[in-house]
Amino acid sequence: MNRCPFTYEDCGEERYSLRGLRMLSRRLTRLEDFPYSASQQRREASRRAGKMSIQGVQPKLSAVLNVEESTFEVVESGGRYIIKPQMSEYPEVPENEDLTMKLAAAAGLEAPFHGLIHSKDGSLSYVIRRFDRTGRANRVPLEDFAQLLGRDRETKYTSSMEQVASTLDRFCTFPALEKLKLFKLTLFNYLTGNEDAHLKNFSLIRRDGKVEMSPVYDLLNSTIIIDSGEELALPLNGKKNKLGREDFMDYFARERLGLTDKAISRAIRELEGSYSLWMDLLGRSFLTDQRKAMYRSMLDRRAGTLGMSVP
Secondary structure, three states, X not given: OOEOOOOOOEOOOOOOOHHXXXXXXXXXXXXXXXXXXXXXXXXXXXXXXXXXXXXXXXOOEEEEEEOOOOEEEEOOOOOOEEEEOOOOOOOOXXXXXXXHHHHHHHOOOOOOOEEEEEEOOOOEEEEEEOOOEOOOOOEOOEEEHHHHOOOOHHHOOOOOHHHHHHHHHHHOOOHHHHHHHHHHHHHHHHHOOOOOOOHHHOEEEEEOXXXXXXXXXXXXXXXXXXXXXXXXXXXXXXXOOOOOHHHHHHHHHHHHOOOOXXXXXXXXXXXXXXXXXXXXXXXXXXXXXXXXXXXXXXHHHHHHHOOOOOO
């Protein structure tokens, strides 16, 4: 019995479920294996890096979906999708990112379409639809917080969660709504061990006449891959580790973000209410059993630190 790498549901002898394929395109009835091995994908990403706008530590390819041929095709520009292969030095990164993004969506955080695809060597690659494109030539206005705060890739860690929060007042149409989103995302990053949420992993988007926080992206439990000893990439209350409930609730939420007790409680309830679904997704994910156990242990431990009521 196969599991669909888009939806995690059983799909019999098929490689993908029909529901998963329809999430990509309503006209899609099958999907061929991505015609590159993991090593070929990494080489292609390295070769094309200077020509692409999407760069970073993880190897990435820009791609379009060819519905007629039922396959993804690598392009040098104008891609609607980003594909990330297995990394040679760090195991299970695509599986980890896909699961973490699914946990975010289950918690009510806005996430674009994402999933795993089979590559020709049998490996799984991570794919995500770009939300800053409405077509091959149409860009949606988007700026990450490094740009907004005058930082670059070399200084993307030179900031704080307080500076991220203050930026919302300067640029967002309805800052109070975005502060609640930021609070919930910050808790989520802590719970899921995302210790690499730097300035380039937060963005503002302009759509429907409003400036607001973008859908989430680049969410990854980096702690179970490389434990740096930190709990957040950007300091909160002057700390990157040994954070406690009072740092998140009393200091960040109430003092810095100005959230009401009602709003704080709602965010906590939404995360608590997602926990059973998180456990189901974790169990069905494509991580190995060892990493599933590591992920579960971290979630339980940090939920306890926050005083959350979870199963």
